Amino acid sequence: MAAPRPLQAVLHVVPLMVLAVVLLDSATDFFPDDPLTGVVTPARLALGLGLVALVAGGARLSSFRTRLDLPVVILLGAAAATTFLGGHPTAPLRGLLTVVAGFYFVVGLRRTQPESWRAFGLLATVCVAAAGMAAFTQVTNDVPTGFCRTGMLTDVGCGAGGSEALTRAVGTFANPNLLSAFLVLLTPFLLLAVVAVGERTARTAVTLVAVVAYGAVLTTYSRAGYVAAVAGLLVLGGAYWVAPRLDRRQRRFATGGGVLLLLAGGAAIWETSRAGASLGVRGNAWEAALRIAAHNPMGVGLDRAGAVVSAAVPGKRVFVHTHNMWLNWLVETGPVGLLGMLGITVVALLSAARAAREKSVIGTAGLAALTGFFLSAMVDHPANQDRIATLLWLVLGVVMAEVPARWRRPAPTAPLTRPAAALPAPRHGAGRPISARPAAPVPALTRQRPEPLG
Structure with a gap:
């Protein structure tokens, strides 16, 4: 195969570099907040x-189409209607357009x-390591953060x-709730890094992260x-290790048991922490938000x-938001x-559930x-x-x-399939790639039991 021309190589590398800096900025906030010029920020x-x-x-319009x-x-x-008809500042709308541009960029x-799934998995490992180790440093060195609990x-x-x-x-955020949300959202994607590396000690290192x-x-307390976090782990473990070994009836039973376990655990945490007062504050915010949305x-x-x-x-309590993502959008943008x-x-x-059912590692991590x-x-x-x-x-x-962008059309990209080199081969036979694109196979779930990660 001939080596790519210099321009093709640059066009291949630049998007990966952009993914790296945007992901790392979300973890560490290394980009300056001030715009470079006008409304052009580094991000x-x-x-x-x-x-x-x-x-x-070579990307075409079809490359960016999604079900969303x-x-x-x-x-x-x-968002545009409430901004312009209401005469509000346009900076928040530009921020929304920026994150949506990030969505289509990744698509x-x-x-x-x-093959860029490998880059996402490895970058996710770096990001959660940076935020997680910063959190442990604050705890072990008794660094005051202004937030305490018993x-x-x-x-x-x-x-x-x-x-x-x-x-x-x-960690690297302004309050503990943001740190926990960041880790809950990104840590499941370390599964991509686990299947990306082909050596046992490297997989063990990713697992330790x-x-x-x-x-x-x-x-974060x-x-x-x-x-x-418990919900994500239940979904991740159930979809990756348990579900491939169960029939449909057993999967339904396991799903119901997991939901009941999650509800019981949440109720126990809520009761143990005597969080009634905190719920009362949220209840006040929710009630006020509904009144505001009605008018x-x-x-x-x-x-x-x-x-x-x-x-x-x-x-005198000051709220930054309504303490509910969907209710917040209702208040700010209407029905x-x-x-x-x-x-x-x-x-x-x-x-994500459909992709996970088809044994996609990305679908499994995304669902979790x-x-x-x-x-x-x-x-x-x-x-x-x-x-x-x-x-x-x-x-x-x-x-x-x-x-796929449409519910009944085949996926435009290679499904996550498990080549024999991505994960340790099962003891009684190697995994068989099923990708339609043999040039860029990606791992998937199998019903065979892989060797322990170390």
């Missing part, structure tokens, strides 16, 4: 270069470079709590984070839900925006990540923060690129 410049490189490298196109158009239309990258997960002042006050790690990441979730069918404007709810709730976000949620989960994140978003809104919003849309792009 927007990087994404623009990545999209141009994809198109110049219609819900995304509805969401953007509602185009995955469709034009099917071992029973009750809120307490860091200065007045005495020996019962435990520092809540924030995953252990560190989930351990960092514990250092986040109730929602705990439930979300503002066009929404109050992007990024304004927190201020409006704060003014509507008696007392049309809520419809778009609900469509994105449902279609993404169904698509989105399940955990959406559970935490029921009592919080971590995607209100730019870096978490960017990561959410990048993850959506990875998942939606794995399935």
Whole structure:
């Protein structure tokens, strides 16, 4: 095979470099917040270069089509309507357009470079390692973060709590809830790195990074984070290791048992932490948000839900958002925006579940990540923060690129198949690649039991 021409090599590498810097920025915030010029921020410049490189490298309109196109158009239309008709600042709308551009960038990258799943898995490993180790450093060195709780997960002042006050790690983020949401959303994709490396000790190293990441979730003392992490692990373990060995009836039974276990665990955490007061605060915010939404069918404007709810709730408590992602979109963009976000949620989960059922590793990791994140978003809104919003849309792009744009058409990219070199061969035979694109095989689940990871 002839070596690629220099321009082709550049067009191949530039999108991967853009993916790296955008993912690392979501983990560490190394990009400056100020724009380079006008409204051009470093992230927007990087994404623009990545999209141009994809198109110049051969990407066509069909390469960017997904099942989320219609819900995304509805969401953007509602956001634009409330911004311009309401006379609100356009900066939040530009931010939404930026993260949506990130979504389509990842879709185009995955469709034009099917092997890019390996880069995403390895970059995810670096990102969760950076955030997780920063969290452990804060705990082991007793670095004040301004957030404290007791071992029973009750809120307490860091200065007045005495020996019962435990520092809540924030890692590379502004508060513990953002850190837990970041780790819950990205850590399942370390499964891609596990299947990408072909040597036992390397797989063990990646697995240890995953252990560190989930351990960092514990250092946040986040109730929602705990439930979300357990949910993600249940989905990940069930879909990857358990489901391939069960028949349909057994899978349904296991799914029901997992849901009941998750509900019981969440109820136990809630009762143990005596979180009634915290739920009361959220209840006040939800009640006020519903009243506001009823009187503002066009929404109050992007990024304004927190201020409006704060003014509507008696007392001096300041809200940044409504503590529910979908309710927040309802307040800010009205019922049309809520419809778009609900469509994105449902279609993404169904698509990930379908891919996982077809033994796709990306589908399995995506289903675990989105399940955990959406559970935490029921009592919080971590995607209100730019870096978490960017990561959410990048993850959506990875998942939606794995399935066809239409429900009944074959997938435009190679399905995640397991070549013999990606994972250790089963003891009684090697895995058989089933990809339609032998030049870029990608691992998938099999019903055979792989060797332990080390």
